[in-house]
Amino acid sequence: MIPEIKVKTALSPSKLPGLDYALNPYRGCAHACVYCYAPSVIHWNGKWGELVEVKVNLPRILSKTLRTAKKGVVGLGTVTDPYQPAEEKYEITRRCLELLRLHDFPVCIMTKSALVLRDIDLLREFSNIEVGITLTLPDDRLREKLEPGASSVEERLRALRELREAGIDTWVFLGPLMPYITDIEGLVDAVSEVKPKYVIVDRLRMKKGVWENVRRFVEEFYPQYLDEYVRIFVEGGEYYDEFLGNVQGMCGEKGLRCEVNFI
């Protein structure tokens, strides 16, 4: 059973670049990504991915808020995925989008799910909307271990293709790029074929609680890289400055506009 909760606020101020507000229709996330740092942001106790709470009154609160809120870009899904499996049944994200469209708020969606395709009809009606889809690896067997609840790599690429064909601006969040594990050439090749408007690349961020999960993952599937992970993430050794520069170069060669996430 999925717990239903009630919230008092809908939009919260966002410090993420390009966003004025954050809107999160769920608390928790069934995608259960190994590297997720949302649990520390929302002070989540318990196993991440096992439980998701649905903010059942969020559309009602959002409706009131939008009547007086200053217009600004709403980031949909900053600490949860707005198109995780619960959305199929609850449609909280869709109902929030209907309200945002009504009030003509600009929206930036961030997801790892092809369920976003369900809402193409609605997304097309916005005057200003972007859909960002994350890709971490090109290998779906590995994706199953790293992001077990999210859509497959192929489904996400298909979503990017279909959104673009529907005239909706797309971008790709390439990250977190996993040292020695991410096949970056394969990933950039795959992304270049779906022609997003731009790409943002990011490092693996060791926020509170993330290292233990990543260490377990590397120990189990890539024990040969564990010493390097300790060097980079525990001892603060260099890796990303040169690597991300190379990724930018690869993207440029494929005609992709690429920015590095510096936050």
Ligand code: SF4
């Ligand atoms: S999709 Fe995003 S919020 Fe959900 S588990 Fe993965 S990183 Fe965390």
